[in-house]
Structures are given as structure tokens and as C-alpha cells.
Amino acid sequence: MTLISKEQTLLFQNEELENLPSPKSEVLFLNKERFIQLLMAAARDSKDIQQLRVFIEKLNINLSGYKEDNLGVLNITANGETLGVNPKYLNRQIKQIYQSKTLERAVYYINRLVKSLTQIKSGKINDLNLNQWKEYEDIITDSLWILNRRDNSGVHTSEYWGNFIPQIPNQMMRRFTKKGDWVLDTFLGCGTTLIECQRLGRNGIGIEIQKNIAKRAKELLQKEPNKYKVILEVVEGDSTTIDYEQLLKKYGLRKIQHIIMHPPYHDIIRFSNDSRDLSNTKTVEEFLEKMSEVVRRAGRVLEKDRYLVLVIGDKYSKGEWVPLGFLTMNEVLKAGFSLKSIIVKNFEETLGKRNQKELWRYRALVGGFYVFKHEYIFLFRKK
Numbered sequence: 001m002t003l004i005s006k007e008q009t010l011l012f013q014n015e016e017l018e019n020l021p022s023p024k025s026e027v028l029f030l031n032k033e034r035f036i037q038l039l040m041a042a043a044r045d046s047k048d049i050q051q052l053r054v055f056i057e058k059l060n061i062n063l064s065g066y067k068e069d070n071l072g073v074l075n076i077t078a079n080g081e082t083l084g085v086n087p088k089y090l091n092r093q094i095k096q097i098y099q100s101k102t103l104e105r106a107v108y109y110i111n112r113l114v115k116s117l118t119q120i121k122s123g124k125i126n127d128l129n130l131n132q133w134k135e136y137e138d139i140i141t142d143s144l145w146i147l148n149r150r151d152n153s154g155v156h157t158s159e160y161w162g163n164f165i166p167q168i169p170n171q172m173m174r175r176f177t178k179k180g181d182w183v184l185d186t187f188l189g190c191g192t193t194l195i196e197c198q199r200l201g202r203n204g205i206g207i208e209i210q211k212n213i214a215k216r217a218k219e220l221l222q223k224e225p226n227k228y229k230v231i232l233e234v235v236e237g238d239s240t241t242i243d244y245e246q247l248l249k250k251y252g253l254r255k256i257q258h259i260i261m262h263p264p265y266h267d268i269i270r271f272s273n274d275s276r277d278l279s280n281t282k283t284v285e286e287f288l289e290k291m292s293e294v295v296r297r298a299g300r301v302l303e304k305d306r307y308l309v310l311v312i313g314d315k316y317s318k319g320e321w322v323p324l325g326f327l328t329m330n331e332v333l334k335a336g337f338s339l340k341s342i343i344v345k346n347f348e349e350t351l352g353k354r355n356q357k358e359l360w361r362y363r364a365l366v367g368g369f370y371v372f373k374h375e376y377i378f379l380f381r382k383k
Contacts, residue, residue: 126177166192185260206232312375340380
């Protein structure tokens with residue numbers, strides 16, 4: 001049956017289409033069969049672009065709320081199959097159909113939308129549906145990350161000097177792991193990586209050398225909801241000496257799927273009085289030797305073709321810039337990894353420099369140097 005008659009065709013003053021109202025939930029639930037049936041029928045039966053636009057206007061109204069839905073796209077029938085979509089993503093696709101200059105192009109966009117909603121094209125190492133790649137607008141694919149503030153939602157805290165921002169493990173795990181995969185953080189701190197594991201449905205093991213910090217990480221994890229019932233373990237120990245193979249045996253594992261490393265940036269911040277702590281190494285060379293040992297040991301339990309993330313910055317010593325990030329990068333390369341990306345991430349404020357911007361600016365002018373405003377995220381794949 002034809003959905004739109006020629007008599008229904010309207011004169012359009014412009015090609016704008018109002019956005020769908022944002023629901024309280026981030027997901028809009030559709031009657032899957034009915035929604036797709038209507039789209040395909042419109043693509044088949046419309047005689048010209050104007051006629052198709054009339055249908056799209058009507059569909060847009062029906063998507064705005066249950067009371068307006070006389071097409072049955074939101075009202076789920078008994079035993080009907082539901083389809084959860086991101087309302088922003090759906091709005092963009094519908095608007096693109098509406099703004100098409102030709103019927104042929106609009107039909108192409110309809111077929112593409114239907115394909116994205118009915119066919120899953122998943123990556124080998126993540127849960128992303130590549131047929132809906134436009135939906136993942138919050139996943140960063142550029143090599144420059146400008147992040148103005150850290151995620152402090154839930155139990156995330158910036159109380160620990162060594163904490164890195166939660167957005168880093170969040171982005172990396174969404175790109176390079178699937179639900180149920182195992183993630184290892186060799187320098188856990190207050191548990192940022194494991195908190196993100198818990199939120200994303202990944203199992204996680206974190207190594208922390210300081211007893212009080214490991215205890216704090218456990219406390220925070222207990223407060224964060226574990227809706228996916230994943231396994232999370234905080235291990236108090238030295239990441240340069242731990243037997244990772246033996247550690248995995250506890251869970252019947254031989255390999256893990258992802259490694260995140262955010263070590264001290266040598267001696268920029270002294271995190272403890274423990275001589276084993278990498279922030280207490282006496283020289284850059286000693287720091288690199290210990291980092292090499294961590295990479296070698298942890299790398300043995302990483303699956304082939306899976307990813308290791310190293311987050312690190314540079315330092316000044318005796319008036320000279322020390323490229324600590326790239327020196328550490330070379331140690332990972334020596335351990336049998338290939339370099340996939342170098343990401344530069346900004347940071348605006350640290351605990352050590354809080355409320356001291358003017359002082360550091362003065363020091364830079366006097367000393368002839370530049371104030372650190374970035375760090376590196378090195379992405380490696382195991383050969």
C-alpha cells in the first residue's frame with residue numbers, strides 16, 4: 001500500500017527539519033519491525049523527493065512522543081521486537097534523508113540507515129558496530145586530544161597526585177577491547193582503570209606498590225556499581241617483579257587482551273619512600289631499565305595483535321629537556337611491539353602547579369624554557 005499520496009505533497013519553504021526532542025534516557029526505543037517497514041515502503045513508493053519529504057516530516061512528528069505516534073513506531077506491540085537507538089544519531093540520519101536533493105540519494109540514505117539498524121559489523125577486538133560508526137561521535141580518532149576537564153563522575157577522584165584522567169582508559173578500552181575481556185594496569189594508583197573496567201564490562205587486574213593507595217582503590221571500587229558482574233582485583237606489589245603468568249592462573253587464564261601503563265614520570269613527583277618505586281630511581285637509565293622489565297614481564301601475557309597503552313610525559317633536568325616519553329617508547333619497541341599511534345594530550349592543571357600559573361610563567365620567562373602542557377599516549381600492538 002502506498003504510504004503517501006500526491007495530494008499529501010507540501011510546498012517546502014526550506015530544507016530544515018526540527019530535531020527530535022531529547023528524551024530523559026540516552027536511548028530511544030522503537031518498534032523495530034514497524035519502523036523499518038515504513039522506511040522501506042517510503043523508499044519504494046515515493047514518486048519524487050517532495051513526496052518522500054512529506055513522509056519524513058510525518059515520521060519525525062511521530063518520533064517526538066508516544067501521544068503523537070499514530071504510525072506505531074514508538075508504541076511497541078505485544079511480543080514486538082524493540083530497537084534501541086541513540087536519538088541524536090537517529091535525528092542526524094533522518095535529517096540527512098530529508099535534506100537530500102534527489103530521490104535517489106534519499107533512498108540510498110534510507111537503505112544505509114536500515115542496514116545500520118539491522119546488520120552488525122563488529123570489529124575483531126571491540127564491540128563497535130561499524131555500520132553505525134557515525135553514532136560513536138564521542139570516540140576520539142585524532143592524534144591531538146584537547147580535554148578541558150577530567151571525568152569526576154561516580155567514584156572517580158583526583159585526590160591522588162598520580163591519577164590520570166578516566167577518559168584515557170575509557171577511550172582505549174572501547175576501541176581495543178570487548179565486554180568480558182581482561183585488562184591489566186601495571187601502575188594502578190587509586191583505581192582509575194579498574195573503575196572504567198567496571199563501567200564498561202571488562203575484567204581488570206591492577207598492580208599498585210603502595211599499600212595505602214591499593215587500599216583506597218579497593219574502597220572506591222566497592223562503591224562503584226558492578227552492573228556487569230565483572231572480576232576486578234587490586235594487587236599490592238611491585239610490577240617489575242610480579243609473576244604475571246602465575247597471577248593469571250588464579251582465574252584460569254593464560255593471556256589478557258589489553259595493557260595500560262601510566263608510570264611515574266621518573267622523579268618529577270616522589271610518590272613514596274619505597275626504593276622499589278620507579279619515582280625513586282636515581283637516574284633516567286635506571287628508570288628505563290625498570291620500565292623495560294615491566295614491559296617484558298607484562299607483555300608475555302598479552303595476546304598477539306592486542307594493544308598496550310603507555311601514558312607518560314617528559315621532564316626537565318639541570319636546565320635540559322629530557323624526552324622521557326620517547327626514551328620509554330623505545331624500551332617498549334625493543335620488547336617486540338610495533339608503534340601504532342602517538343597521541344598528544346593536553347593538561348591544564350596538576351596538583352603540583354595548582355594556582356601557580358603566573359609563577360610558572362615567570363619561571364619560564366626567566367629560565368628560557370616552556371611550561372609542560374602536554375603528555376603522550378603511545379599505542380603499541382604486540383607482534
